Amino acid sequence: MSFQDKSIQCADCGTNFTFTAGENKFLASKGLTNEPRRCPQCRKAKKQQRRGLCGSWTSYANRAMLSGEYQ
Numbered sequence: 001m002s003f004q005d006k007s008i009q010c011a012d013c014g015t016n017f018t019f020t021a022g023e024n025k026f027l028a029s030k031g032l033t034n035e036p037r038r039c040p041q042c043r044k045a046k047k048q049q050r051r052g053l054c055g056s057w058t059s060y061a062n063r064a065m066l067s068g069e070y071q
């Protein structure tokens with residue numbers, strides 16, 4: 001099985017991002033064959049939102065960044 005870099009459009013913010021062969025291989029090695037639907041930034045923000053309002057600096061910064069994208 002070979003892996004190639006792939007350009008994907010983020011389902012959340014519409015940004016084109018590259019799903020690299022390395023990431024593809026890494027996920028496949030974990031049994032995850034689905035391609036990501038969101039760019040790394042949106043994925044990160046989502047993950048941190050789900051973790052709840054822990055009030056950490058990074059989750060605050062990511063939320064601020066995300067809300068900025070939607071305005």
Ligand SMILES: [Zn+2]
Nearest residue numbers: 010013039042
């Ligand atoms: Zn995005």
